[in-house]
Amino acid sequence: MCHGASGCERACDGGEAAACYALLFLYSRGEAEPEPARRGFEKLEQACDAKEAAACRLLGASLLEGLGVKKDRAKALSAFVRACELGRDADCALAGELLRGGRAGHRDFERARSLLTRGCDRGNAASCTGLGNMARYGEGRPKDLPRAASFYQKACERGDPVGCGLLGTLLSGDEGLAADPVRADEAFRKACAGGVAVACTSLGVVLARSAPAEGAKLLEKGCALGEKAACAYLATLLYEGSGVSRDVPRAVELLQKTCERDLTESCTLLGTILAEGKGVPKDAAGARAAYERSCKAGEALACIGLAALLLDAEPPERDEKRAVLLLERACQAGRADACGILGAFHHAKGDDAQARPLLEKACAAGFARGCELSKALRP
Numbered sequence: 001m002c003h004g005a006s007g008c009e010r011a012c013d014g015g016e017a018a019a020c021y022a023l024l025f026l027y028s029r030g031e032a033e034p035e036p037a038r039r040g041f042e043k044l045e046q047a048c049d050a051k052e053a054a055a056c057r058l059l060g061a062s063l064l065e066g067l068g069v070k071k072d073r074a075k076a077l078s079a080f081v082r083a084c085e086l087g088r089d090a091d092c093a094l095a096g097e098l099l100r101g102g103r104a105g106h107r108d109f110e111r112a113r114s115l116l117t118r119g120c121d122r123g124n125a126a127s128c129t130g131l132g133n134m135a136r137y138g139e140g141r142p143k144d145l146p147r148a149a150s151f152y153q154k155a156c157e158r159g160d161p162v163g164c165g166l167l168g169t170l171l172s173g174d175e176g177l178a179a180d181p182v183r184a185d186e187a188f189r190k191a192c193a194g195g196v197a198v199a200c201t202s203l204g205v206v207l208a209r210s211a212p213a214e215g216a217k218l219l220e221k222g223c224a225l226g227e228k229a230a231c232a233y234l235a236t237l238l239y240e241g242s243g244v245s246r247d248v249p250r251a252v253e254l255l256q257k258t259c260e261r262d263l264t265e266s267c268t269l270l271g272t273i274l275a276e277g278k279g280v281p282k283d284a285a286g287a288r289a290a291y292e293r294s295c296k297a298g299e300a301l302a303c304i305g306l307a308a309l310l311l312d313a314e315p316p317e318r319d320e321k322r323a324v325l326l327l328e329r330a331c332q333a334g335r336a337d338a339c340g341i342l343g344a345f346h347h348a349k350g351d352d353a354q355a356r357p358l359l360e361k362a363c364a365a366g367f368a369r370g371c372e373l374s375k376a377l378r379p
Helices: 004-013 017-028 034-049 053-065 073-085 089-101 109-121 125-137 145-157 161-171 181-193 197-210 212-224 228-240 248-260 264-276 284-296 300-312 320-332 336-348 352-364 368-376
Strands: none
Touching: 004 017, 004 034, 017 034, 017 053, 034 053, 034 073, 053 073, 053 089, 073 089, 073 109, 089 109, 089 125, 109 125, 109 145, 125 145, 125 161, 145 161, 145 181, 161 181, 161 197, 181 197, 181 212, 197 212, 197 228, 212 228, 228 248, 228 264, 248 264, 248 284, 264 284, 264 300, 284 300, 300 320, 300 336, 320 336, 336 352, 336 368, 352 368
């Protein structure tokens, strides 16, 4: 590997394709002069024309990323196709994915399938995963889930953790393929071990019901890998003490992070914990902010929680008008608890005429407090 612009320039002039690419990278960072970078790009083109597969791959990467040259995905595709034809199986997958997604012009499923088939037949796992995706989503041909699972299986056996994760998803039975829990479990475990966060999460959620301690460990890994759903589910387990030692402060920390990443369920639970102060000090302001965020996203439970805070607050935070509006909307949407809270509010105001139908509706829907208050109303 070359070091510094001058070293890479010498190595590139000596015919090292990797050094020419490194020179382009350094130029893109302002650490090399334009003329040597231009010569480096030309040398990559010449080497690719001379059927050097590695040079074609690096030429494609520089064009795709815009390293030292203007981005040109169409030319990048041509370089990756050439590399594939020259025996670089991984570049069959790259070229195929560019064609599948239309990232180098219009989508061309048949050409993509041809390149991915070439790569998969030669043992490239990522190419098999690409073929599995095409069969799963019916790209260019009718959807074929058994065929998709077969390609994912090949990819998984050849070491592609993404293929393992997708195989696990199909074998879970949620997309119409017959469920195979044993194989799905095995596939998810391989994917998780390979760093696929969503696989850790999927398996962790399943095991949280039957083997909570193991499920929590998998969710820990998924969370550490950046999967927000794993962090949110783990937070629930920590709050409940299910499979792990109860740790409300850490649950709150995880919920705050995932709420900030727009996971409405996290915002709602965070608001509830902070409003009730169970395991952490009460924080009405924090609860209100969390409920606000989730309520704006249409989460009825959050809107009800927010309304309750607005009714309990002291002026100027108290806002009966807005609280009533939130509760009316939730009640009309079928939330018995909202009807009950709204009925209790009108009862406390001495307006039993408005309170009665609301409390009766809440009672009929199973809201016990509604039944209690309904019985206490004046005839």
